[in-house]
Amino acid sequence: MDALMQFVFSGLTVGAVYALVALGFTIIYNASDVVNFAQGEFVMLGGMITVFAFDAGLPLPLAALLAIVATAAIGVALNKFAIEPARGAPVVSLIIITIGASILIRGATQVLFDKQLHRLPAFSGDDPIHLLGATLLPQSLWVIGGAIAIFIALWLFFTRTLLGKAVLATANNRLAAQLVGINTGFVMTLSFALSAAIGALAGVLVTPITLVSYDVGVGLALKGFAAAMLGGMGNPKGALVGGLLLGLFEALTAGYISSQYKEAVAFVVILAVLFVMPQGLFGQKTTERV
Amino acid sequence: MSILEISGLGISFGGLRAVNDVGFSVNPGEIVSAIGPNGAGKTTLFNMISGVYLPDAGSVKLNGEDVTAKAPHILAKKGLTRTFQNLQIFQEMTVLENVVAGFHLTENPSVWADLLSLPSARRRSAEVCEKALQLLEKVHLSKAAEEEAGNLSYGALKRLEIARALAVGPQVLLLDEPAAGCNAVETEEIDELIVELAKSGIAILLVEHDMKMVMRISNHIVVLDHGEKIAEGTPEDVSRNPDVIAAYLGTEEEPAHADG
Amino acid sequence: MTLKNNWVQLAILAVIIVILPTFFPSGYYYRVGALVFVNALSVVGLVILIGYAGQISLGHAGFAGIGAYACALAPVHLGIPPVLAILLGAAISAVLALLIGRPILRLKGYYLGVATLGFGILVSMVLSNERGLTGGPDGMSVPSLGLRPLLRDMGLRLSGGEFWYIFNAAALLIGIWIAINLYQSATGRAMRALHGSETAAQTVGIDVARFKLQAFIISAVYASVGGSLLALQNGFITPDVAGFMHSVEMVTMAVLGGVGSVLGATFGAAVLTLLPQILTVFHEYEHLVLGLVMILVMIFLPLGLLPSLAARIRWRGV
Numbered sequence: 001m002d003a004l005m006q007f008v009f010s011g012l013t014v015g016a017v018y019a020l021v022a023l024g025f026t027i028i029y030n031a032s033d034v035v036n037f038a039q040g041e042f043v044m045l046g047g048m049i050t051v052f053a054f055d056a057g058l059p060l061p062l063a064a065l066l067a068i069v070a071t072a073a074i075g076v077a078l079n080k081f082a083i084e085p086a087r088g089a090p091v092v093s094l095i096i097i098t099i100g101a102s103i104l105i106r107g108a109t110q111v112l113f114d115k116q117l118h119r120l121p122a123f124s125g126d127d128p129i130h131l132l133g134a135t136l137l138p139q140s141l142w143v144i145g146g147a148i149a150i151f152i153a154l155w156l157f158f159t160r161t162l163l164g165k166a167v168l169a170t171a172n173n174r175l176a177a178q179l180v181g182i183n184t185g186f187v188m189t190l191s192f193a194l195s196a197a198i199g200a201l202a203g204v205l206v207t208p209i210t211l212v213s214y215d216v217g218v219g220l221a222l223k224g225f226a227a228a229m230l231g232g233m234g235n236p237k238g239a240l241v242g243g244l245l246l247g248l249f250e251a252l253t254a255g256y257i258s259s260q261y262k263e264a265v266a267f268v269v270i271l272a273v274l275f276v277m278p279q280g281l282f283g284q285k286t287t288e289r290v
Numbered sequence: 291m292s293i294l295e296i297s298g299l300g301i302s303f304g305g306l307r308a309v310n311d312v313g314f315s316v317n318p319g320e321i322v323s324a325i326g327p328n329g330a331g332k333t334t335l336f337n338m339i340s341g342v343y344l345p346d347a348g349s350v351k352l353n354g355e356d357v358t359a360k361a362p363h364i365l366a367k368k369g370l371t372r373t374f375q376n377l378q379i380f381q382e383m384t385v386l387e388n389v390v391a392g393f394h395l396t397e398n399p400s401v402w403a404d405l406l407s408l409p410s411a412r413r414r415s416a417e418v419c420e421k422a423l424q425l426l427e428k429v430h431l432s433k434a435a436e437e438e439a440g441n442l443s444y445g446a447l448k449r450l451e452i453a454r455a456l457a458v459g460p461q462v463l464l465l466d467e468p469a470a471g472c473n474a475v476e477t478e479e480i481d482e483l484i485v486e487l488a489k490s491g492i493a494i495l496l497v498e499h500d501m502k503m504v505m506r507i508s509n510h511i512v513v514l515d516h517g518e519k520i521a522e523g524t525p526e527d528v529s530r531n532p533d534v535i536a537a538y539l540g541t542e543e544e545p546a547h548a549d550g
Numbered sequence: 551m552t553l554k555n556n557w558v559q560l561a562i563l564a565v566i567i568v569i570l571p572t573f574f575p576s577g578y579y580y581r582v583g584a585l586v587f588v589n590a591l592s593v594v595g596l597v598i599l600i601g602y603a604g605q606i607s608l609g610h611a612g613f614a615g616i617g618a619y620a621c622a623l624a625p626v627h628l629g630i631p632p633v634l635a636i637l638l639g640a641a642i643s644a645v646l647a648l649l650i651g652r653p654i655l656r657l658k659g660y661y662l663g664v665a666t667l668g669f670g671i672l673v674s675m676v677l678s679n680e681r682g683l684t685g686g687p688d689g690m691s692v693p694s695l696g697l698r699p700l701l702r703d704m705g706l707r708l709s710g711g712e713f714w715y716i717f718n719a720a721a722l723l724i725g726i727w728i729a730i731n732l733y734q735s736a737t738g739r740a741m742r743a744l745h746g747s748e749t750a751a752q753t754v755g756i757d758v759a760r761f762k763l764q765a766f767i768i769s770a771v772y773a774s775v776g777g778s779l780l781a782l783q784n785g786f787i788t789p790d791v792a793g794f795m796h797s798v799e800m801v802t803m804a805v806l807g808g809v810g811s812v813l814g815a816t817f818g819a820a821v822l823t824l825l826p827q828i829l830t831v832f833h834e835y836e837h838l839v840l841g842l843v844m845i846l847v848m849i850f851l852p853l854g855l856l857p858s859l860a861a862r863i864r865w866r867g868v
Contacts (some may be wrong), residue, residue: 104841
């Protein structure tokens with residue numbers, strides 16, 4: 001039982017990160033119908049920039065803020081220089097463009113910073129908290145709490161603000177949104193900025209636990225993508241549930257079956273979900289018109 | 291006996307009853323038209339008969355055999371094929387290849403023979419090419435045979451779709467607005483072609499907005515409104531039916547436009 | 551526009567392959583050429599899947615991994631000669647493609663992408679984790695093909711580079727010949743038809759699921775044979791051959807060259823294989839440049855390098 005709680009805690013911690021990456025996918029997918037394979041790089045950038053700013057002497061909160069703003073700017077640039085010029089391109093082209101962007105960001109990071117593993121100090125020390133017979137790092141609470149805060153803030157943004165509603169309207173029907181005067185170009189820019197900032201924040205929160213190096217993005221992108229599909233592409237609630245479920249699956253597999261194959265099992269689960277219900281847990285069925 | 295028998299066919303989309311309890315039949319060599327205002331459910335009806343949508347009520351019988359909700363490629367094998375209101379052309383293939391692809395069932399390809407380009411496969415392809423050229427001749431497209439289909443005009447693509455459908459060798463042919471977007475000359479050509487096909491024994495089910503054409507060539511007309519059949523009969527019967535007149539005058543209808 | 555796949559392309563390529571070595575300053579270039587051909591072979595398979603049938607795969611390196619490790623393992627554990635191990639790998643890949651293709655190919659677009667990606671990752675994970683058998687991430691050595699000594703006994707002395715240049719070129723030309731056959735055949739037409747419009751393809755009697763599956767299996771066999779030849783040529787193999795990056799490289803090569811054209815595929819494979827060779831001087835910048843090339847080509851030459859260039863030249867010529 002104690003072991004189970006331990007696995008649940010660690011599952012929820014990584015699951016919260018997957019949920020944030022999945023949320024980033026969802027925001028961009030809704031605004032532009034693009035699945036951004038570079039999503040994991042935003043998390044990596046958040047961690048890396050914070051580490052280097054912190055090492056350069058900036059206080060941690062300021063370093064984190066700098067990382068989030070810089071990553072958001074990179075997200076906007078990605079949209080402006082790689083996604084917008086390819087509007088209307090076939091899915092294969094868009095997949096290659098965003099994978100290309102991911103490789104580019106990784107390559108640039110490796111040149112500008114380095115190839116080493118880096119750590120950040122935990123925000124509130126390393127004394128473990130004892131809870132329900134298991135131990136929990138304070139940083140895990142930061143990660144889970146941060147994820148919850150972001151989801152609530154985003155939910156408020158989409159339901160309570162005019163701008164948020166404009167984003168939803170654009171996601172729903174781009175042309176109709178344009179007709180009622182919504183600047184869909186701005187909505188795209190905003191979505192990429194938001195998505196990148198959320199990714200970077202996830203990177204800042206999780207780096208004290210998992211460490212960061214230039215190449216952690218690919219794995220995270222795949223997990224986040226898997227989580228988004230598990231929950232149902234384009235649905236923020238699906239991103240949250242999909243991310244947490246994936247984290248739990250992984251932790252339980254690592255605990256009870258094999259730590260080597262924990263990621264394998266995650267993909268097996270995703271494949272199974274896709275075959276049984278290709279729209280994911282919360283996705284909508286669509287009818288193709290002919 | 292009727293070759294195509296529709297009875298009680300219906301489907302809903304998210305609570306909206308798009309088509310409800312529609313039934314009629316088509317005999318070999320007969321031209322039956324389905325008409326009705328925009329949104330009456332004509333294309334939806336076509337999609338159910340041709341296996342694109344799964345109806346939630348009723349049945350489709352082909353040669354007496356129940357083929358309800360069978361996949362389109364199974365229906366093609368059994369002799370039913372169709373054209374599309376908004377074109378479904380193989381854009382990146384040549385005009386000739388589009389029609390040759392229509393002979394798929396005749397060619398019945400074997401993957402090994404095709405990978406190794408065995409003489410048997412090549413011979414069959416050559417035969418089919420010959421037949422495809424004849425069909426292109428029939429729809430006045432033989433000059434464009436080697437052009438990429440995507441480059442053709444709208445009217446030409448409409449005819450190409452008919453040629454491709456004919457390549458299947460259908461007993462029943464569903465034509466969804468074959469003359470939409472065509473000029474008067476082209477419409478007349480398509481008109482003649484349809485009559486000729488019916489004469490050769492093919493049962494034709496037609497959706498068309500050009501009323502003059504419908505009245506001229508149809509043996510039988512089925513009128514739909516709000517997804518229900520409101521009248522049925524010869525062109526003369528239908529054109530005098532008060533319900534039909536009301537349905538058409540009651541909605542603001544642009545006869546020349548495509549419906550949804 | 552699309553480049554038509556025909557015998558002219560095959561002939562052009564054959565001539566290039568024969569003439570090219572006269573410009574090689576050293577034996578090293580035979581190795582590079584052999585690498586280009588083996589990559590091109592895998593990419594021709596992807597042209598069939600992506601270009602003909604319009605289906606995406608981000609996991610085909612998985613099949614390359616199966617082909618590669620079949621050649622590394624089967625001769626040692628089953629005692630069969632490496633040449634037959636190539637066929638064994640291809641058969642395993644084909645069966646696996648048949649089994650996973652059925653459910654996976656019902657998916658479309660990004661969903662198909664991630665499902666195939668998942669498959670590829672599973673394969674590379676198994677190869678990394680089963681250390682006892684595969685040596686894990688450090689890789690393992692691959693027995694020699696054994697053809698070269700045979701040729702030497704027959705009086706034909708070839709260096710390793712020369713041998714693999716000829717052997718892989720022959721494999722590539724055969725692979726392209728088969729791909730062109732397919733393109734011009736009824737099966738190929740059915741694949742291209744469902745690419746154009748699945749609905750219309752069905753109305754002419756094409757069993758869409760069947761032809762997607764055939765394209766998937768055929769392309770898997772190409773990738774598997776490519777992986778086998780790569781392993782045999784290098785004499786050493788690591789799980790990277792099955793990794794996500796290798797899958798991405800394969801798709802990028804296919805799309806770079808112009809995804810509908812087998813000659814374009816060879817061209818794309820050549821560019822992307824040579825790029826890192828040229829960039830070894832700037833090893834640091836390799837990824838940066840690769841990523842940039844991928845983005846720029848997709849934006850400015852969306853048809854792929856070769857068809858875009860061909861279209862441009864034709865346009866000027868008019």
